[in-house]
Amino acid sequence: MATSLALYSTLEFAANPGRPVTAAEIAAKYGVSLHHLSKVLADLARAGLLDSVRGVGGGYRFAGNPKRLTLLDVIELFEQTVESGNGNGERNEVETALAQVLSEIDEITKATFGSITIETMLKLVEKHRNAGSPVAEKMQR
Amino acid sequence: MTSADLKDTTAIVIRPVEAADLGQVIAIDAESTGIQKTDYWYELFHRFGTGHSRQRLFLVAESEGTIQGFIIGEVRDWEFGSPSCGWVFAIDVRPGARLAGLGTKLFDSICAGFRHAGVDTVRTQVSRDNNLMLSFVRSQGMMAAPVITLEMSLD
Numbered sequence A: 001m002a003t004s005l006a007l008y009s010t011l012e013f014a015a016n017p018g019r020p021v022t023a024a025e026i027a028a029k030y031g032v033s034l035h036h037l038s039k040v041l042a043d044l045a046r047a048g049l050l051d052s053v054r055g056v057g058g059g060y061r062f063a064g065n066p067k068r069l070t071l072l073d074v075i076e077l078f079e080q081t082v083e084s085g086n087g088n089g090e091r092n093e094v095e096t097a098l099a100q101v102l103s104e105i106d107e108i109t110k111a112t113f114g115s116i117t118i119e120t121m122l123k124l125v126e127k128h129r130n131a132g133s134p135v136a137e138k139m140q141r
Numbered sequence B: 001m002t003s004a005d006l007k008d009t010t011a012i013v014i015r016p017v018e019a020a021d022l023g024q025v026i027a028i029d030a031e032s033t034g035i036q037k038t039d040y041w042y043e044l045f046h047r048f049g050t051g052h053s054r055q056r057l058f059l060v061a062e063s064e065g066t067i068q069g070f071i072i073g074e075v076r077d078w079e080f081g082s083p084s085c086g087w088v089f090a091i092d093v094r095p096g097a098r099l100a101g102l103g104t105k106l107f108d109s110i111c112a113g114f115r116h117a118g119v120d121t122v123r124t125q126v127s128r129d130n131n132l133m134l135s136f137v138r139s140q141g142m143m144a145a146p147v148i149t150l151e152m153s154l155d
Helices: A002-014 A023-030 A034-046 A071-078 A093-115 A118-130 A134-140 B019-033 B038-048 B102-116 B131-139
Strands: A050-053 A059-062 B013-016 B056-063 B066-076 B085-093 B122-124
Touching: A002 A023, A002 A034, A002 A059, A002 A071, A002 A118, A023 A034, A023 A059, A034 A050, A034 A059, A034 A071, A071 A093, A093 B131, A118 B131, B013 B102, B019 B038, B019 B056, B019 B066, B019 B085, B038 B056, B038 B066, B056 B102, B066 B102, B085 B102, B102 B122, B102 B131
Parallel strands: B085 B122
Antiparallel strands: A050 A059, B013 B056, B056 B066, B066 B085
């Protein structure tokens, strides 16, 4: 849940560069717990992806580089990604074979998330918005 | 020339490769891969660079007489049962000329060539370790194709 909130929030802030956005605004837009979201935003700020803006009209502002920041960078702030390899301890042949298949999936997943930048995601959102996707329209509001 | 000099990419001309460009193309590839593949590039030039076929495209990006990058692709019909589509199988830009939109210009140009050849899909294949290239093609709007490349060792 925290990872999904982080991804939605990062895209939301990156789509509004320079404009402070409050946690309440995002929580209302996506129908999520403000308490839970606030913790996620604090973690993103600690990682340097958001700047805190104090005072009236305050909130958070995107501080990352959308051309460089990838989905994997955001995910890894909240989840421990699995390293490929044989793991610890001895495995029998069934476990080894299954681990090989799971490792293949992990590597593809990692390559996918690691190659999609926030800027690329914003282009994709725009494409869906132009095609009339309700989710993309939600991001615009 | 550096990317700072190439901010104005309108000065860049994208055109079909000529025999005189090959030395620079080979040098760009060798700088990226660390391997000088002269024979391979001359062979590619003869197959793709003569401009006789709308199905095969070998384009270069030139700025004031210097080749800054290249892209090569072709239309393949019914490969692995897939309807005709354009395949990009080589693209590179001089390291010092990157981040100025040259790769995008080359990619847009070859896509225009593929459209002219009558296809509406473009594909490529990238090593999943090659994050730089994966990020580039993703930024152009490419998504995973409905095919999976498989291999096995013949040892």
